[in-house]
Structure formats: C-alpha cells, structure tokens
Amino acid sequence: MIEISHSKDTLNVLSVDFAKHNKPYDIRQRTRLPHYLIRLQTEGCAHVWNEDHYDRIEAGDLLLYKIDDVYELKIGFNNPYSNELLPKISSMDYFLMIQGTWVEDWWAAKDRNPVTPIRLDERLIMIWRQIIQEKRRIHDSMEEVLQYLTKAFFLMLDRLIDESNSSQAKSRYVPICNHMKYYIEQHATELFTLQQVADHASLSISRAGHLFKEVFGQTIMDYAIEVRISMACERIEYSKMTLEQIAELCGFQSYTYFHRTFKTRTGLSPSEYRDRTTHK
Structure with missing residues (x-):
C-alpha cells in the first residue's frame, strides 16, 4: 500500500x-x-x-x-x-x-x-x-x-x-451530444463540416444539430467558434506569435474573419486584447 x-x-x-x-x-x-x-x-x-x-x-x-x-x-x-x-x-x-x-x-x-x-x-x-x-x-x-x-x-x-447530471430531462441525449462536443474540441483547429460531426455520432445533420442545440443551448458551429476563440486568447496572451499566425493555427480561414469574430465575442480586437493582457 x-x-x-x-x-x-x-x-x-x-x-x-x-x-x-x-x-x-x-x-x-x-x-x-x-x-x-x-x-x-x-x-x-x-x-x-x-x-x-x-x-x-x-x-x-x-x-x-x-x-x-x-x-x-x-x-x-x-x-x-x-x-x-x-x-x-x-x-x-x-x-x-x-x-x-x-x-x-x-x-x-x-x-x-x-x-x-x-x-x-x-x-x-x-x-x-x-x-x-x-x-x-x-x-x-x-x-x-x-x-x-x-x-x-x-x-x-x-x-x-x-x-x-446537467439535465434530467435531456439525460438520454447528453452522452451522444458530449461525444460530438469532444469531437469538436479535438478538431477545432481543423476545417471540419457539420456532416463530419454528425457522422461521428452516427446521426443525420439535422438530428445532430437539433440535439446539440437542445442540450447545450448553442449550435455546433457556435461552440466550435467558442473553442477557437478560447484557444486564440491563450496564444495571444502567452505566445509571441503574430496575430495572423494565431488566426491560422486556431482554425480561422482568414484574418479578417478572425478579427471580426474575436471582437464580436470579446469586445476587443485581437491587438487590443494583446495590449491589455501584456500590460496587466
């Protein structure tokens, strides 16, 4: 022992x-x-x-x-x-x-x-x-x-x-939705489709999207963006990579889209976020 x-x-x-x-x-x-x-x-x-x-x-x-x-x-x-x-x-x-x-x-x-x-x-x-x-x-x-x-x-x-235990009413769907959630987290930096997420859970696209929204209160792609923004925030704060590099590594197809999405989600542009976290 x-x-x-x-x-x-x-x-x-x-x-x-x-x-x-x-x-x-x-x-x-x-x-x-x-x-x-x-x-x-x-x-x-x-x-x-x-x-x-x-x-x-x-x-x-x-x-x-x-x-x-x-x-x-x-x-x-x-x-x-x-x-x-x-x-x-x-x-x-x-x-x-x-x-x-x-x-x-x-x-x-x-x-x-x-x-x-x-x-x-x-x-x-x-x-x-x-x-x-x-x-x-x-x-x-x-x-x-x-x-x-x-x-x-x-x-x-x-x-x-x-x-x-998150919701007794939704408990029958939680395991399969968590299965999709884990897939999104593992592939967030890649360009994946709704079809790939649905196939991973052996569901149709419409059924996968409906169950995910019912259990988590957001769409599959909305959660994917949330994960990507979270990863971007970490890299902006703790790495010396350029903002363009971070956008690409976090799964955004263009810096323009990354900039617009980041500001919508955080209230700050990527450069403003870096300035604020650097001078804490």
Whole structure:
C-alpha cells in the first residue's frame, strides 16, 4: 500500500487496475467494503447489488461505492438471480480502491449516486492508466506523481458526472451530444463540416444539430467558434506569435474573419486584447 499525503490530506491507493473477463465471474457473497471503490464498465455488461436488487451495468456506467456499502459483482450472467449464463462473455472494466481524508472530502462535497452513466472519455482512461503504471513502479515510484494523478482523476470524474447530471430531462441525449462536443474540441483547429460531426455520432445533420442545440443551448458551429476563440486568447496572451499566425493555427480561414469574430465575442480586437493582457 502506498500512502501519499499533502498537508493534512491523505490518499491511500490500495489497488488500481483494469480487468477483462471472458468467463463468468461471481464474488458469491455480499460484503461491506472497507474502502472506497470506483469502477467503470468500458465494455460488455455486468450486474451489481444495489440495496435490494441487482442493477445491470453497461459500458459507460460508473460505480461509486463508499466505505461500509454492500457490494456484490456478477459478470457473464444473463439472469443474476438464476445464474443463467450469457451465450458469449466479454467484459472490461477499470477499478480503483482507495482510502484517505482527501477522498472523504471529495465524496462529501456532493451527493454521489452508486451508479451514474458517464461519457467514456479517453482523457479519464488515460489518467487511470497512468495511475496504474505509477502504482506498479516498485523501486522508483514518486509519491507526488501518484498524488497529483489521483487528484486530477477525481476532478475529471466530477466534470463527467456534472455533464451527466446537467439535465434530467435531456439525460438520454447528453452522452451522444458530449461525444460530438469532444469531437469538436479535438478538431477545432481543423476545417471540419457539420456532416463530419454528425457522422461521428452516427446521426443525420439535422438530428445532430437539433440535439446539440437542445442540450447545450448553442449550435455546433457556435461552440466550435467558442473553442477557437478560447484557444486564440491563450496564444495571444502567452505566445509571441503574430496575430495572423494565431488566426491560422486556431482554425480561422482568414484574418479578417478572425478579427471580426474575436471582437464580436470579446469586445476587443485581437491587438487590443494583446495590449491589455501584456500590460496587466
């Protein structure tokens, strides 16, 4: 067990890994957890005990169990009560078992549902893998690295949970709209079309645009411009590139269009923005 602390906060990373199952898995008894458990189903399905019944867990379902919660996991069963097996078993999940005052504070900051569907965000999975790799380093593990990775992981979890809970009425559309949103963020500096965004979500152009506007209150291209302007502001403030270079690198086809859009969005021209941020 690696115990890491910062000031009065402690994080005890007990176990962290991923598991792939192609055979039935059954804990066979319900136990009260002596630690916090975070588990994310990434492929296939499973069943977990929730108060007085089994919940079916699908890819994208996040499990949050606190100390003393009753936990039971079954994988590979079509019916967890009769133990009827699935014809084909393929399940994968990531898990983290942890203790510490920092996690206690994180848990207490909000209501935590035991099962929450979230977007399968590659950035979260990447941090999870880095925590796994750092935990496996026996002789040269750095406590500070593990601490910051773990805290970043929980903050990323909060963001994804907030996205999922943003609107109960729209919850069925949030995952697919977040999928489009992530595509826009990844390709904001490129010239992409509405068709490409819609294809990424396996939707028609009209359906993609309608759902995105319903969930986020803005159009797909409006959000793309918002991301590009945000990137431009950062580069104007922290780089020595010319404004023309910044416009091109941030996905604007011409400096004239960039100048007009930037001033409309920020109230300042790019040069005025640079002058103001340079002389803070």
